[in-house]
Amino acid sequence: MTKPISTRTQNIAASLTVAIDTMAKQMIADGKDVVSLGAGEPDFPTPEPIRAAACKAINDGKTRYTAPVGILEVREAVANKLRTENAIEYEPSQIIMTSGAKHAIFNALAALINPGDEIIIPSPYWVTYPELVKWLGGTPVIVNTTIESGFKLSPEALRNACTDKTKAIILNNPCNPTGATYTKQELAGLAEVIVEKDIYCISDEVYEYFVYNTAFCSAAAFPGMPERTIVVNGFSKSHCMTGWRIGYDAAPAPIAKIIGKIQGQATHHPSNVAQYAALAALQMDKSHVNEMLAAFKRRRDYMVSQVSEIVPEPVRPPEGAFYLFAPVSTFYGKSTPSGKVIGGSVELCSYLLESEGLAIVPGAAFGDDNCVRFSYAASDKTLQQACERFKRGLQSLK
Ligand code: GLU
Numbered sequence: 001m002t003k004p005i006s007t008r009t010q011n012i013a014a015s016l017t018v019a020i021d022t023m024a025k026q027m028i029a030d031g032k033d034v035v036s037l038g039a040g041e042p043d044f045p046t047p048e049p050i051r052a053a054a055c056k057a058i059n060d061g062k063t064r065y066t067a068p069v070g071i072l073e074v075r076e077a078v079a080n081k082l083r084t085e086n087a088i089e090y091e092p093s094q095i096i097m098t099s100g101a102k103h104a105i106f107n108a109l110a111a112l113i114n115p116g117d118e119i120i121i122p123s124p125y126w127v128t129y130p131e132l133v134k135w136l137g138g139t140p141v142i143v144n145t146t147i148e149s150g151f152k153l154s155p156e157a158l159r160n161a162c163t164d165k166t167k168a169i170i171l172n173n174p175c176n177p178t179g180a181t182y183t184k185q186e187l188a189g190l191a192e193v194i195v196e197k198d199i200y201c202i203s204d205e206v207y208e209y210f211v212y213n214t215a216f217c218s219a220a221a222f223p224g225m226p227e228r229t230i231v232v233n234g235f236s237k238s239h240c241m242t243g244w245r246i247g248y249d250a251a252p253a254p255i256a257k258i259i260g261k262i263q264g265q266a267t268h269h270p271s272n273v274a275q276y277a278a279l280a281a282l283q284m285d286k287s288h289v290n291e292m293l294a295a296f297k298r299r300r301d302y303m304v305s306q307v308s309e310i311v312p313e314p315v316r317p318p319e320g321a322f323y324l325f326a327p328v329s330t331f332y333g334k335s336t337p338s339g340k341v342i343g344g345s346v347e348l349c350s351y352l353l354e355s356e357g358l359a360i361v362p363g364a365a366f367g368d369d370n371c372v373r374f375s376y377a378a379s380d381k382t383l384q385q386a387c388e389r390f391k392r393g394l395q396s397l398k
Contacts (some may be wrong), residue, residue, distance in 0.1 A: 003056045012131040016365035020349075024359035036359040037374045040176060042240045043382070047276075048287050049240060050067065053280030066272050068264035069256075070097025070248075074275045077282040078248055084311040086208075086218040088226060090250040096259045097278070099270040101206045101234030101247035105170070106132055108202045108230040108249055111258040113138040117167035117271050122153040123367035124325065126176045126204070130367075138167070142367060147316055148328035155189040159197070168200035171219050174207040177325045177366045177373040179318020184217040185371070191222035201229045206247070206322040209238050209289045211295050214319060220250075237322075237377075238289060239281040246274040262265045279382060296322045299376040299383055306387040307374070310394050325363065329370040334397035344369045355396070356389035 028034050058061075069075065075092040082088045088377065091383035098104040105128065113119070115137040121129050123142045130140035143161045145151045158169065158283050171190070174181040182190070203219035220229040234247025247270075249259055300317060303324045308315045313327040329350060334356065335341050342348050345362035349372060352358040363371030376383060 008135055008137070012135045013127075015127050015131070017127055017361055020359055020361055024338055024353075033336075034350055034353070034357040034359060035349060035378050035382055035389060037376065037382070038359040038361055039377055040375045040377055042171070042236065042237060042292060042322075042377045043379050044240045044288070044292060046240045046244070047281075047284060049284050050241065050277045050280045054244075054273050054277040057276035062276055064272065066269045067150050068269050068274065069095070069260045070269055071272070071275050071279075074279040074282070075248075077251065081164070082218075082231065082250055082283055086221060086231075088218050088220040088231070088250075090231070091253075094251055094253055094256040096249045096251070097264060097270050098234075098247045098254060098263070099245040099267060100236060100247060101204065101232050102128055103203060103245070103267075103270075104232040104234065104247045104249045105129070106135060107259045107339075108139070108251065108255075109133060109136050110253070110262050111230075112168055112200055112202075114167070116165060118163060118165040118171040119167060119388055120158065120161050120199075122169075122171070122175075124151060124175070124363065124371070125170070125367050126168060126172055127365045129170050129172075129222055139165070141166070144367075145180075146316075150180060150316070150319075151175065151180040151325075152186060153190065155193045158190055158193045162193070162197045162199065164226055166197065166199050168202055169194060170202045170204065172204040173219065174216075174318075174320025175319050176207065177323045177363070178316075179321045179323055179325065180212050181214050181218070181320035183214050187217055187219055188222055191219065191225050194228065195222075195224035199228070201225065202232060203229055204232045206232065206234050207284070207325045208233070210293060210296055210318040210322055212293075212300065212318070212393050216320075230255060235278050235281050235355055239284075240292075241274075241277065241281070241287075244271070244274045246270055246278045266391050281301075296376065299378075299380065300324070302383060303374060303376045303387070304379075305391070309392045322375060324374045324376060325366070325368075325371045326374065327370050328363075328372050328394075331394055331397055337396050337398075345372055348372065352390065352393045356393040358386055358389040358393065360386075
C-alpha cells in the first residue's frame with residue numbers, strides 16, 4: 001500500500017510514560033530483574049466494595065449499552081461529589097463518564113479546538129497534553145515555570161502568554177510530574193486572568209486527594225469559572241482503578257452536549273460495568289484514600305532524602321501527586337562504564353534501565369530535560385531497591 005497514512009498522527013509522539021511502563025512490564029514478564037518507578041500506578045489493590053459492585057453489575061446483567069454520557073446514577077453521584085467536596089455546581093446533565101481521565105482530556109480538547117487555536121500548557125507538563133492538542137489541530141503554547149517558583153504558573157506569565165488565538169489553558173493541579181499544588185489564593189490569581197482573557201480552562205484534578213500540605217481547591221470554584229471550566233477527573237489514582245479506565249468530564253452545558261455527541265460517535269460510552277464500579281467508589285468513605293495519602297507522604301520523604309544524597313542540586317519535595325521530579329543535569333557529559341556519554345535525560349534513563357534495571361521517566365517527556373521523574377506510588381521495598389540502583393548507576397558514571 002503506497003497511500004500515506006494520517007500526517008496529523010505521524011506528527012505526534014508516543015506517550016513515553018506508557019512506553020516505559022509497557023517495556024518494564026514486558027521485561028519483568030520475560031524474567032528480567034527490573035524495578036519500575038515508571039508509570040504512576042498505585043501499588044494498592046482496588047478497594048473491595050468496588051470490586052464487589054463490579055461483580056454484582058455483571059451478574060445483574062449491566063452488560064449492555066448505556067447512554068453515551070453514562071448511567072444517570074453515577075452522573076448524579078459525581079455531581080453530588082463535586083458539590084459537597086469541591087463546592088462546585090455541575091448538574092448530572094453536565095457530567096460525561098469517560099474511559100479514564102486521559103479520554104476526558106481528549107474529549108474536552110476535541111470539543112474546543114478549531115485549527116490553529118492556541119492552548120496554553122504550563123511546563124513541566126504531563127506528556128499527553130501537547131500531543132493531544134497537536135493531534136486535534138491546535139497549537140500547544142508551552143509556558144515554562146521554574147523550580148524557584150515551585151514550578152507554578154504566575155498570573156503575569158499567563159497574561160503574557162495569551163493572544164487573540166488563545167482558546168484555553170490546561171491546568172494540572174496537583175501537577176504530574178512536579179507535584180506543584182496551587183493554593184486557593186494562587187488559583188484565584190490565575191482564575192482572574194482566565195476570566196479577563198475570556199478563555200476556557202481544562203482543569204485536570206486527577207490527583208486532588210494527594211496533597212501533603214495544602215488544602216485542594218478546584219479551578220472551577222471561583223467567580224466566572226464554572227461557565228468556562230471543564231473539570232477532568234478519574235478513578236485510576238484515587239481508587240487504584242488504573243486498568244478499569246473510568247473517569248469523567250464536568251463541563252458547561254453547551255460543551256457537555258458536544259462531548260456527549262463526540263462520545264456517541266467515538267466510543268459510545270465507557271464500560272457499563274466500570275460505571276457501576278465508579279458509583280461504588282463514589283459511595284465509599286475515604287479511609288482508603290487517607291491510608292494511601294499517609295503512605296505516599298512517608299514514601300515522598302524517603303525518596304527526597306535518598307535522591308538528595310546523590311543529586312547535588314536541591315531536590316524539591318512535591319506538595320502533591322506521587323511523583324518526584326529531580327534535577328540530574330550535573331551528570332550530563334559524564335561517561336558510562338562502557339564509554340557512552342550521557343547527553344540528556346533520555347540517555348540517562350536508557351542507561352539506568354540497561355545497566356541497573358531501573359525504569360524511570362526522562363524529564364524531556366515532560367518538557368524539562370534537566371530532570372527525571374520517579375513515581376513513588378510503589379511499595380517501600382521497590383522504592384528502596386530503586387534508590388540503591390539509582391545511586392549505583394550514577395556513581396558509576398565518570
Ligand atoms: N498518568 C500516569 C503517568 O503519568 C500513567 C501513564 C500515563 O497515562 O501517562 O505515569
